[in-house]
Amino acid sequence: MAYIIHCILLLLYCDTIHSEATSSPESNPVITIRKALSRGESHVKVVEESAVLSLQTIELLCNLTDIPNNPPSVTGYWTKDGQEIENSKETVNRNDDQYIFKRTIPVTDVGNYSCVFRENDAQVTFVLDVPVMKDKRDKPIVTYIGDTVVLKCNLKHIPKTWNWYKANNTEKDLINVTASPLKYKIMIHKNVTKLSVLNLTEADAGMYICSGEFDIRAIESQLELRVLSFLEPLKPFLVIVVEVIVLVTLILLCEKCKKRPDHDTATTENDVYTEQTSKLTHSDSNGMETATRQRKLEQ
Amino acid sequence: MPPAVTDLEYTPPDGGWGWVVVFASFISIGFAFSFPKSLTIYFKEIQEHFGISYSEIAWVSSIMMATTYAGGPVSSVLVNRYGSRPVVMIGGLMVGAAMITSSFANSVMHLFICVGVIGGFGLAFNLQPSLTITAKYFSSKRPIANGLAMAGSPVLLSVLAPLNQFLFDNFGWRGSFLILGGVLLHCCVAGSLMRPIKIKPSVKKPTPPSVTEVNPTHQSVTEVDVNNPTAETVNGKGCVEKVNRFIDLSIFKHRGLLIYLVGNIVMLFGVFAPIVFLVPYAEQHGIDEHDAALLLSVLALADTVACTGTGFIASTGWIRPNIQYFYSFAVSCCGVCLLTGSLLTGYVGLVVYTVMFGLTYGIVSALKFEVLMDLVGPHKFSSTVGLVTVIECIPVLLGPPIFGLLVDIFEDYKCIHFTSGGMMLTSGVFLFIMNYYNYRQLENKEKGSRRELQINSADKIAAREEANDKEAAVNMRSEDVTYSA
Numbered sequence: 001m002a003y004i005i006h007c008i009l010l011l012l013y014c015d016t017i018h019s020e021a022t023s024s025p026e027s028n029p030v031i032t033i034r035k036a037l038s039r040g041e042s043h044v045k046v047v048e049e050s051a052v053l054s055l056q057t058i059e060l061l062c063n064l065t066d067i068p069n070n071p072p073s074v075t076g077y078w079t080k081d082g083q084e085i086e087n088s089k090e091t092v093n094r095n096d097d098q099y100i101f102k103r104t105i106p107v108t109d110v111g112n113y114s115c116v117f118r119e120n121d122a123q124v125t126f127v128l129d130v131p132v133m134k135d136k137r138d139k140p141i142v143t144y145i146g147d148t149v150v151l152k153c154n155l156k157h158i159p160k161t162w163n164w165y166k167a168n169n170t171e172k173d174l175i176n177v178t179a180s181p182l183k184y185k186i187m188i189h190k191n192v193t194k195l196s197v198l199n200l201t202e203a204d205a206g207m208y209i210c211s212g213e214f215d216i217r218a219i220e221s222q223l224e225l226r227v228l229s230f231l232e233p234l235k236p237f238l239v240i241v242v243e244v245i246v247l248v249t250l251i252l253l254c255e256k257c258k259k260r261p262d263h264d265t266a267t268t269e270n271d272v273y274t275e276q277t278s279k280l281t282h283s284d285s286n287g288m289e290t291a292t293r294q295r296k297l298e299q
Numbered sequence: 300m301p302p303a304v305t306d307l308e309y310t311p312p313d314g315g316w317g318w319v320v321v322f323a324s325f326i327s328i329g330f331a332f333s334f335p336k337s338l339t340i341y342f343k344e345i346q347e348h349f350g351i352s353y354s355e356i357a358w359v360s361s362i363m364m365a366t367t368y369a370g371g372p373v374s375s376v377l378v379n380r381y382g383s384r385p386v387v388m389i390g391g392l393m394v395g396a397a398m399i400t401s402s403f404a405n406s407v408m409h410l411f412i413c414v415g416v417i418g419g420f421g422l423a424f425n426l427q428p429s430l431t432i433t434a435k436y437f438s439s440k441r442p443i444a445n446g447l448a449m450a451g452s453p454v455l456l457s458v459l460a461p462l463n464q465f466l467f468d469n470f471g472w473r474g475s476f477l478i479l480g481g482v483l484l485h486c487c488v489a490g491s492l493m494r495p496i497k498i499k500p501s502v503k504k505p506t507p508p509s510v511t512e513v514n515p516t517h518q519s520v521t522e523v524d525v526n527n528p529t530a531e532t533v534n535g536k537g538c539v540e541k542v543n544r545f546i547d548l549s550i551f552k553h554r555g556l557l558i559y560l561v562g563n564i565v566m567l568f569g570v571f572a573p574i575v576f577l578v579p580y581a582e583q584h585g586i587d588e589h590d591a592a593l594l595l596s597v598l599a600l601a602d603t604v605a606c607t608g609t610g611f612i613a614s615t616g617w618i619r620p621n622i623q624y625f626y627s628f629a630v631s632c633c634g635v636c637l638l639t640g641s642l643l644t645g646y647v648g649l650v651v652y653t654v655m656f657g658l659t660y661g662i663v664s665a666l667k668f669e670v671l672m673d674l675v676g677p678h679k680f681s682s683t684v685g686l687v688t689v690i691e692c693i694p695v696l697l698g699p700p701i702f703g704l705l706v707d708i709f710e711d712y713k714c715i716h717f718t719s720g721g722m723m724l725t726s727g728v729f730l731f732i733m734n735y736y737n738y739r740q741l742e743n744k745e746k747g748s749r750r751e752l753q754i755n756s757a758d759k760i761a762a763r764e765e766a767n768d769k770e771a772a773v774n775m776r777s778e779d780v781t782y783s784a
Contacts, residue, residue, distance in 0.1 A: 141344075142471030150347045194347075233474030240481030244488055248388075251491045 058106075060126055062115035064092070064099040076101050076117040131157045131214065133221040140224035143200055151195045151208055151223050159212035159219070162186075162193040167207035167222070200227050309496070310438075311677075316494060317436035321444045323492035324429035327387055329451025330394075330486055331426040335363040337459035338414070341472045348472075349407050356407065359415050361696055366419025367426060368692030374427040375685025382495045383428035383435075390424025391486030393417055398480035402473045414476075425486050427684050430668050432493050434677035441672065442619065446610020446665040453602035453661070460595075550683050555623075555674045555737050560690060562730040563667070566630055567694035569719030569726075570663070572702035573637060573656060574598065580712040581649055590646065597650060598657040605661025613666060622673050623734040626666045631727030633659035637720030641713045 064074060071094070078088040092099045101115050105128070114125040134154040143149045153162070164186060165172035175195065177184050185196040193212075197204055205227040212219045311317075342356045349356075377386045394417075401413035429448065437444040462482075466475035550556055573580075577598065581591040609629075612618055618625050636659050640652035668684065675683045702715050 139468055142469065142474070144471065144473055147473070148348070150350070152347060228470070228474070230474075233470045233477045237478050237481045240478065241484060244481070244484040247488045248491045251488070255494060 058104070058128065060103045060105060060113055060115065062101040062117075062124055064101065064117055064122070070094065070097065074099050074117055076115055078103050079114045079116060081111045131155055131159075131212070131219055133212075133219060136221055137223060140226045142226045142228060145200055145202065145227060145229050147200050148196060148198050149200060149225060151197070151210070151225070153193050153210035153212070153221055153223075155191045155212050155219065157214075158191045159214050161213045162188050163211045163213065163218075164193070164195045165209040165211065167209055172209055197225075202227050202229075311436055311496075313437050313440050317440075317444065319492050320432055320436050320494070321447050323387075323489040324433050324444075324448035325451035326455070326489040327390075327425040327429040327451070327486055328448050329455030330483060331367055331422040331429075332452035333456035333459055334394075334422065334483070335360045335367070335419075337456060337463050338363075340460070340463045340467055341475065344467070344472050345410070351407055356410075359410055361699070362411055362415030363419040363422070365692045365696040366416055367422040368688040368695055370420045370423025371427055371685035371688035371692075373420070373685070374423050375431075375682050377424070378428045378431055378681050383432040384490055384493045384495055386424050386428045387490030387493055388487045390421045390428075391484055391488075391490055392421070393424065394421030394486065395480045395484040397421060398476050398483055402476035402480070421483075421486075423688075425489075427681070427688070428493070429489075430672075430684055431677075431681040432495075434672050434680050435496050438677075440614055442613035442622070442666075442669050443610040445669040445672070446606050446608070446613070449665045449668070450603050450606035450661075452664065453599040453606070457596060457599045457603075548686075550675060550679060550686065553675065554740070555734070556671075556683065556687075558730065558733040558737060559671060559674060560687060562627070562630070562726045562733070563687075563691060564694050565729070566663075566723055566726040567691055568698045568701075569637075569722035570633070570660070571695065571698050572715050572719050574660075575699050576702065576706065576712055576715055577653070580715075583712055584644065584649065586646055586649065594649060594653050597653050598660075601654045601657025602661040602664070605658040606665040609662045609665040613669065622666065622670055623738075624731060626663070626670045627727045627730035627734060629659060629662040629666060629727075630730060631724055633663055634720045634722070634724030634727055637716050637723060639720075641716035641720075 060078075062076070064076075073091045073093045075089060075091050077090070078085045088103070090101065092101050099117075101117075103113070103115070105113065110128045112125055112127050114123050116123045132155075134156055135152075141149060141151065151164075164175040164184075166175055175184055175186070177186050183198055185198070187194040187196070191212075193210060195208065195210070205225055208223045208225060210221050210223070338360055339357075342353065342359075346353055346356045374386060374390075397413045397418035401410055401418075404410050404413065430445075433444050433448055434441065463475065463479075466478055470478065577594055578588075578591045581594055582588070586594075613622055613625060633656070636652070636655045640656060643649065643652050671684060671687060672680050702718070705714050705718065706712060
């Protein structure tokens with residue numbers, strides 16, 4: 001007998017505080033995700049991921065169907081991050097051969113929620129997550145005085161706004177492009193933002209923070225910038241050049257030293273022309289070679 | 300074509316300083332082949348800096364590789380004129396200067412010209428002379444020398460890749476380019492080790508070439524007596540002869556060379572794509588970045604082992620005379636490996652495939668230039684290699700983008716393996732069959748000319764005896780005259 005559990009997740013709007021004028025069409029408030037759990041998978045955790053982007057009250061809905069014997073009620077409970085939530089045990093009544101188990105989650109309380117049914121140990125996990133920064137860069141970006149640098153931040157979802165800050169000890173200073181247009185340029189394109197810092201000086205070195213603002217909270221990423229003077233790579237470069245010059249001079253000098261005693265014998269090697277035939281140690285049995293010699297002579 | 304070693308007027312040392320020259324060639328060839336590939340680490344940063352797409356910045360590598368091949372004829376001309384050493388040293392200076400100036404680049408065009416064109420020419424001035432001088436120093440151990448020299452490519456790639464990463468983390472791309480300029484100056488060191496062979500061929504041409512064609516029998520008699528080694532240097536009359544003085548275009552009539560060219564062009568279209576797309580192919584199979592990068596190291600190691608090993612195998616008495624067949628067999632094996640390797644799955648399968656591909660690729664690259672030397676002989680090799688590489692630069696340049704297009708259309712890297720495997724297998728089979736045909740034709744020609752020679756020498760002897768008799772008769776008559784006078 002197969003019993004299949006359908007789970008339905010519904011995200012509902014409760015109240016919209018912000019007018020969402022800056023949001024893009026992708027942040028559709030109502031998302032319905034269905035998940036079917038067949039008998040073979042009843043003991044396997046089914047995971048459903050969803051990113052929370054805006055201020056919403058979330059209602060999680062687990063729908064259990066096709067239980068054998070059709071009991072009048074089933075019991076289930078919710079867990080958050082593996083721990084059972086207190087007082088979440090509920091008896092769910094049958095409703096047209098379905099058992100609908102709901103829970104309302106405040107938007108500030110994101111985590112891994114699971115509804116568990118006692119009868120058949122079926123479980124569905126909803127992974128509610130905030131957006132994360134893509135392509136995080138761990139290593140510092142190295143640039144030089146007078147150069148330009150482009151710092152880039154990338155999110156999977158599109159935030160309401162992007163802001164750039166420069167870290168000043170423990171505080172953050174907002175980078176204002178209009179105040180210093182010759183120094184900074186900010187480019188924002190949906191989920192990508194780029195900060196160009198022109199005419200770098202040593203004072204520009206440090207931590208830069210890009211912040212993608214969502215309704216629930218802002219997602220930040222740090223980028224370290226190092227500004228070097230051109231003398232820094234110049235030192236190893238000069239060391240290498242000196243080494244190359246020394247090596248070349250040594251090699252050529254050694255050769256000249258060796259050449260002088262051998263100078264008298266060098267010309268005798270010119271007479272080797274006629275002895276070429278006897279020196280071939282490889283594949284002399286290849287009869288075509290003798291023919292080649294004769295053909296060469298005929299050219 | 301059997302090795303025309305008889306072109307040289309001296310005995311190649313086959314050792315001694317030759318091994319130092321092999322080391323120098325190892326460095327030069329290594330830089331020439333591996334440097335453009337190792338620059339890809341910087342592309343992401345440079346792409347952000349100039350605000351361009353990845354395909355635009357990837358042109359830097361492509362232009363550099365294409366110019367390395369296209370600069371062959373220029374390189375050959377200079378080597379024919381000045382010898383290998385000055386050309387390699389100038390090449391080292393050029394590529395070093397190119398990298399140093401490019402570290403101050405303010406636009407992508409600046410990078411294309413400095414790194415791509417000037418750098419590419421500098422590497423071309425390293426590649427061809429290194430191959431030429433290896434041919435001059437070795438004859439019986441030449442495959443070993445070639446194998447060791449070609450192993451420079453994977454070894455230097457394995458060295459340059461972590462070095463570039465280290466430089467990039469500490470100095471950014473500008474500082475790295477500056478330091479890489481210094482590193483590339485070591486090509487000058489390699490050049491200084493390439494001592495020229497002291498013997499210079501004495502170019503004494505007793506008769507102009509037109510006489511040679513008209514009177515072959517007479518010419519052959521004089522050639523036995525007089526040192527006249529070079530068929531390529533001519534008395535500079537007319538445009539064609541002037542060009543021929545610098546670079547020998549008559550090689551295009553060489554049937555074996557044409558076969559080699561056609562086979563190589565087809566092969567080169569297919570051979571680079573699997574390497575270029577190895578990491579994305581692995582990542583598509585769910586393997587993470589670090590393991591995928593490890594695959595490249597495995598490939599480089601297998602390549603090195605195969606290159607050196609092939610040198611030793613190819614110099615044995617059994618393989619050396621049949622080296623053309625061995626080469627075509629290696630190309631076919633590479634093709635088969637590509638076709639079957641795509642069927643292997645999982646990380647272990649990928650590693651096995653990479654090892655097999657690395658080994659076969661190593662054999663092919665070790666033999667590539669040895670086979671050419673075998674075809675045309677070391678004396679003509681210098682001109683030939685330049686012309687061959689300029690033709691080969693077309694598949695080298697067009698191959699990866701065409702395959703990239705295939706990937707975009709079919710969205711599966713398997714199609715690359717099937718296409719390139721098929722191309723290499725076709726090329727290998729073609730080379731095998733055509734070489735067999737070529738050898739048969741040559742054998743028939745040999746038999747024909749041997750018969751002719753026997754007839755001619757019999758005629759010559761008869762003619763000489765007649766002439767001697769006539770001279771004796773004339774002398775006796777003049778003596779009589781003097782006596783009577």
